[in-house]
Structures are given as C-alpha cells and as structure tokens.
Amino acid sequence: MPLKEIQKLGVSRLQILDDSGVADPSLDPGLPEEELLRIYRHLCLGREADERMLKLQRTGRMGTFPPCSGQEAVSVGAAAAISEKDWFVGAFRELPGRLMRGQDLVQILKFWAGYEEGSSYSLKHRNLPDTIVISSHIPQAVGIAYSMKLRKEDSVVLNFFGDGATSEGDFHEGLNFAAVWKSPVVFVIQNNGWAISTGREKQTASETLAQKALAYGMPGIVVDGNDVLAVYSAVREAVERARRGEGPTLIEAQTYRMSLHTTADDPTRYRKEEDVEEWRDKDPLKRFRLYLENRGIWDESRQEALNDEIRKEVALAVESFENRESVRPDTPFDHVLENSHPELERQREIFLQNISRNFPAEGVDHA
Numbered sequence: 001m002p003l004k005e006i007q008k009l010g011v012s013r014l015q016i017l018d019d020s021g022v023a024d025p026s027l028d029p030g031l032p033e034e035e036l037l038r039i040y041r042h043l044c045l046g047r048e049a050d051e052r053m054l055k056l057q058r059t060g061r062m063g064t065f066p067p068c069s070g071q072e073a074v075s076v077g078a079a080a081a082i083s084e085k086d087w088f089v090g091a092f093r094e095l096p097g098r099l100m101r102g103q104d105l106v107q108i109l110k111f112w113a114g115y116e117e118g119s120s121y122s123l124k125h126r127n128l129p130d131t132i133v134i135s136s137h138i139p140q141a142v143g144i145a146y147s148m149k150l151r152k153e154d155s156v157v158l159n160f161f162g163d164g165a166t167s168e169g170d171f172h173e174g175l176n177f178a179a180v181w182k183s184p185v186v187f188v189i190q191n192n193g194w195a196i197s198t199g200r201e202k203q204t205a206s207e208t209l210a211q212k213a214l215a216y217g218m219p220g221i222v223v224d225g226n227d228v229l230a231v232y233s234a235v236r237e238a239v240e241r242a243r244r245g246e247g248p249t250l251i252e253a254q255t256y257r258m259s260l261h262t263t264a265d266d267p268t269r270y271r272k273e274e275d276v277e278e279w280r281d282k283d284p285l286k287r288f289r290l291y292l293e294n295r296g297i298w299d300e301s302r303q304e305a306l307n308d309e310i311r312k313e314v315a316l317a318v319e320s321f322e323n324r325e326s327v328r329p330d331t332p333f334d335h336v337l338e339n340s341h342p343e344l345e346r347q348r349e350i351f352l353q354n355i356s357r358n359f360p361a362e363g364v365d366h367a
C-alpha cells in the first residue's frame with residue numbers, strides 16, 4: 001500500500017525591512033507616523049536604560065541583571081501590537097517593551113538591585129514581574145488567557161521567553177493546554193541564539209523553534225527579530241486571531257544577544273567575537289532609523305534631541321533610585337502569602353536575628 005501524505009507542515013519566515021531600512025511595500029503595516037516614532041523612541045529608551053544599568057552594575061550600584069541590547073525590536077514590536085486591556089507576561093529580557101507598557105524604570109532598577117519593592121507592584125498596567133525560573137510563567141500566561149476567555153473579556157496575553165525555555169516541560173504543558181482550550185495567548189520566543197553558554201543547536205534538533213507549534217495544533221511563524229515591523233505584524237496578526245477566538249500562536253523571533261547573559265557571565269569563554277560582529281550590522285535600532293530616514297521623518301537633529309531627552313529621563317530615574325529610602329530587609333516575608341502565618345513570623349524572627357548577629361554595624365531597624 002503506497003504511503004499517503006496526510007499532513008503538510010510548513011513554517012514561513014517574515015521579514016519586512018531589509019538591512020538598509022527599505023520596507024517591502026506589500027508587507028509594510030502602514031503604521032501612522034506618530035506610532036512609528038513612539039516605537040523608535042522606545043527602542044532607543046530601552047538601549048539607553050540597558051547600557052546605564054550595565055554601568056551601574058559595574059560600579060557596584062546595582063545587582064546582577066540580564067542585558068537586552070540587540071533584542072529591543074522583539075519586545076517593542078510586540079508591545080506595540082497589543083493594547084492596554086491586554087496582558088504582558090515577560091521573562092527577563094523585555095526591558096524596552098516593559099517601558100513601552102508604562103512600567104516605571106525606578107521600580108525596574110529596584111528589582112534588579114534586589115529590593116523587594118521592585119517586585120511588589122499593582123497590576124494596573126497588566127504587566128507581570130520578571131521571571132527568573134525559566135518557562136515557569138508560561139502555564140501562568142495560559143491560565144490568565146483562559147480566565148480572560150471564561151470572563152468573556154476581549155483581552156489577549158503576550159508571553160515572552162527565550163529559546164532555552166522551549167526545552168522545558170512548562171513550555172510543552174503550557175502550549176498544549178493553550179491550544180486545547182483555545183486560550184487567547186501569543187507566545188513569543190526571543191531566540192537570541194544562546195541559553196547562557198548553550199548554543200541553540202546544542203539544545204534542540206528542531207530546524208526551527210516555530211515548528212514546535214505544529215505539534216500542539218497552533219500556527220507557528222518565524223520572524224526576523226531585528227526587524228521591528230516584522231515583529232509587530234506577526235504579533236498583530238496573532239492577536240487578531242486570538243481575539244476572534246481562534247486560539248494561540250507561536251512566534252519565533254530570531255535575534256541575537258549582543259551582550260552578556262547576565263552581568264555574572266563572560267561570553268568570550270564560549271562564543272566567537274566574529275559572530276557578534278556579524279550581528280552588529282543587523283542592529284534593530286539602526287535598521288529602523290534608516291527606515292524612518294528613508295520616509296523623511298527622521299534626521300540627525302531629531303536624533304540628537306531624542307538622545308538628550310532620553311538621557312535625562314534615564315538619569316532622573318537613576319537619581320530617584322539612588323535616593324530611595326532604605327527598606328526593611330525582611331520585606332520578602334510580607335509577600336509570601338496574602339496573610340501572615342505563625343510559622344512565617346517565626347522564620348522572620350530568626351532571619352532578623354541572624355542579620356543582627358552577622359551585620360551588627362548595619363543597625364537593622366526591626367520596627
């Protein structure tokens with residue numbers, strides 16, 4: 001009996017802007033000028049904040065953090081494609097998108113400096129905090145999306161994670177349920193080529209990460225992750241699909257981690273400088289700036305004005321962060337459960353005693 005092909009599985013790749021910033025006219029999403037400039041502003045703001053945080057960490061004024069330089073177009077393009085009623089469930093390399101979603105930079109600085117206040121925030125903007133435990137937020141994103149569906153809210157969840165996260169159990173469980181429940185969620189893989197020092201090809205034999213979608217019964221697409229218009233368009237289409245009740249989509253945004261995994265990492269131990277150089281020419285900021293210039297809505301003087309404005313904005317946030325009131329070291333105990341608990345209070349007491357014993361000079365205020 002002859003073999004009959006019963007399924008055709010295809011994965012496409014979307015790119016709209018070429019390296020010189022020229023858009024394919026048949027694919028250009030035709031965004032209004034104001035929105036194009038808002039997108040560019042957040043790409044630049046994200047870069048400035050990221051570079052500033054690296055300097056703060058290097059001078060001992062902030063804790064370990066994961067830089068996102070080079071990956072700005074993914075979270076900004078995706079954030080531009082959702083609205084205020086939608087949820088933003090990021091991992092930890094979405095700083096520019098978080099800023100676009102109205103998250104306060106001072107709070108982000110506190111988070112990476114290890115202050116509990118950095119994690120305790122209202123869900124007014126519908127952004128969830130950074131997640132360090134890889135892929136643990138995927139089932140949560142699916143749960144939020146499913147609850148939106150049950151409540152008949154017209155809201156979609158945008159969920160980011162790295163290429164390494166697609167090898168974790170939570171990814172598979174999350175995607176499986178999302179598809180079965182037709183949850184309105186858009187999964188965006190920030191495929192930056194590396195999971196710390198593990199290269200993409202060492203952790204999965206899949207030719208693309210987007211093809212993993214097909215196993216779960218949802219569409220998967222690859223986009224050029226350094227092309228902000230391509231990311232925007234792919235997410236926009238997936239969001240519209242989700243709003244129509246047609247369920248989730250998996251988007252693989254191909255980008256590159258130009259910087260360190262975290263400030264505790266030394267990438268020269270495991271990757272070639274030539275690879276990094278090759279990607280430098282594909283800088284998402286450079287490419288989008290050329291696009292704006294080609295359209296006649298950007299020039300050097302506007303760039304200088306923007307640089308000035310952004311530098312001031314970031315400097316103000318840093319100043320406010322550095323002038324913060326000191327916080328009680330036991331604040332994490334306030335947030336473990338909704339209400340306090342005798343065992344938790346006992347542990348809090350032991351913790352405070354240990355601090356007093358080990359750091360008497362700090363003069364910890366137990367009040």
Ligand SMILES: Cc1ncc(C[n+]2csc(CCOP(=O)(O)OP(=O)(O)O)c2C)c(N)n1
Nearest residue numbers: 093132133134162163164165192194195196
């Ligand atoms: C469950 C879990 N396992 C291991 C780690 C340690 N860890 C931190 S980041 C990282 C790599 C993540 O790679 P990827 O998902 O590609 O995201 P990227 O860091 O490249 O943005 C690992 C293994 C962790 N945080 N959580």
